[in-house]
Amino acid sequence: MIQLTSVGARIGPIQILTDITLRAPRGRFVTVIGANGAGKTTLLRVISNLLPASAGKVVFDGKDTKGIAPYRLSRSGLVHVPQGRQIVPALSVEDNLALGAANVPGMSRRALNDGIEREYERFPILRERASTAGGNLSGGEQQMLAISRAVLMRPKVLILDEPSLGLAPQVVALILRALREMADSGVAVILVEQLAMMALAIADDAYVLRQGKIVLSGAASELRGDAAVVESYLT
Numbered sequence: 001m002i003q004l005t006s007v008g009a010r011i012g013p014i015q016i017l018t019d020i021t022l023r024a025p026r027g028r029f030v031t032v033i034g035a036n037g038a039g040k041t042t043l044l045r046v047i048s049n050l051l052p053a054s055a056g057k058v059v060f061d062g063k064d065t066k067g068i069a070p071y072r073l074s075r076s077g078l079v080h081v082p083q084g085r086q087i088v089p090a091l092s093v094e095d096n097l098a099l100g101a102a103n104v105p106g107m108s109r110r111a112l113n114d115g116i117e118r119e120y121e122r123f124p125i126l127r128e129r130a131s132t133a134g135g136n137l138s139g140g141e142q143q144m145l146a147i148s149r150a151v152l153m154r155p156k157v158l159i160l161d162e163p164s165l166g167l168a169p170q171v172v173a174l175i176l177r178a179l180r181e182m183a184d185s186g187v188a189v190i191l192v193e194q195l196a197m198m199a200l201a202i203a204d205d206a207y208v209l210r211q212g213k214i215v216l217s218g219a220a221s222e223l224r225g226d227a228a229v230v231e232s233y234l235t
């Protein structure tokens, strides 16, 4: 569903990513792990074209994304949940959800309501908070809202930047399970994480990013078995 081939990225004169080759087919849960500053956020920004690649190519759903605006990519199903979640603090939970769906061409009111209902079943706390302003939610609730809103955008590819940041372990587990379900339903999930062992426990495929390069990749279960090697790349 998404394929990066020899992708490079620069910010001004600085080379941040070099020679990144990565694929995330339909129904696959892919994790990219790496230390602070390894280039994880930059990689997701390149995938969604917020930062155009300086080399190589990104193919989404069979098409080269070069020159396609991020909002167009998101409308065609490449959905990015950024670090820091970016929900609308003044809007209620329900309105934040409706806003996600507003981007989907031709979604009926009925489909929207069904979609919201499914998200309330996925994360029951969101139903309880339906009329609470997004800004008054806990960090974990905000992350659930950000994920549910992304799901309502009908992603083919869902990319997430460190959804675990600042959350309690039980909440992280709940969120990772929801992402696993998304993958099992046919979405290509790309999860960037610093919590390497948790991500490896749930993903299918894994890539280790260090100083802007892929230094290790393979089946997540295999990398998990090589914990010492993986850890050595995470510092």
Ligand SMILES: Nc1ncnc2c1ncn2[C@@H]1O[C@H](COP(=O)(O)OP(=O)(O)OP(=O)(O)O)[C@@H](O)[C@H]1O
Binding pocket: 011, 014, 016, 034, 035, 036, 037, 038, 039, 040, 041, 042, 043, 194
């Ligand atoms: N706007 C910028 N200008 C200059 N350098 C930047 C900029 N944004 C990021 N960088 C550099 O690019 C590298 C990769 O940053 P990036 O934010 O992608 O890493 P990360 O893996 O997401 O880190 P973290 O775990 O802290 O979120 C870092 O060395 C960072 O200092």
Ligand SMILES: [Mg+2]
Binding pocket: 040, 041, 042, 083, 161
């Ligand atoms: Mg980051």
